């Protein structure tokens with residue numbers, strides 16, 4: 001049974017993506033998300049992977065009414081800069097909230113959600129979105 005082997009692999013992959021892994025710069029101390037090799041603040045190469053807290057608050061946000069290709073059909077949606085509990089700021093989509101309910105300072109938490117479906121290939125991308133803390 002092939003799928004009996006592939007299910008744990010898919011699950012591990014999901015767990016890896018579900019964790020919020022950013023990169024911490026040993027030189028200037030800034031944290032970036034997603035993890036990348038070069039620090040956008042000081043240019044240092046060799047950021048260390050770091051698991052980020054899943055909770056934070058909305059610093060600023062914008063409502064997307066004319067989405068880029070591949071994201072059509074769910075507008076309007078909200079893109080926000082979220083400041084996490086450790087002070088790192090990440091850009092993320094909000095979910096489970098109407099655009100007119102979003103407020104600066106709103107407490108949010110990261111959840112694992114579908115990003116988009118590629119209808120021709122059937123591939124579905126998943127990633128982190130943020131929703132209000134209830």
Ligand SMILES: [Zn+2]
Pocket residue numbers: 025026027028029030039040041042043044
């Ligand atoms: Zn740096």
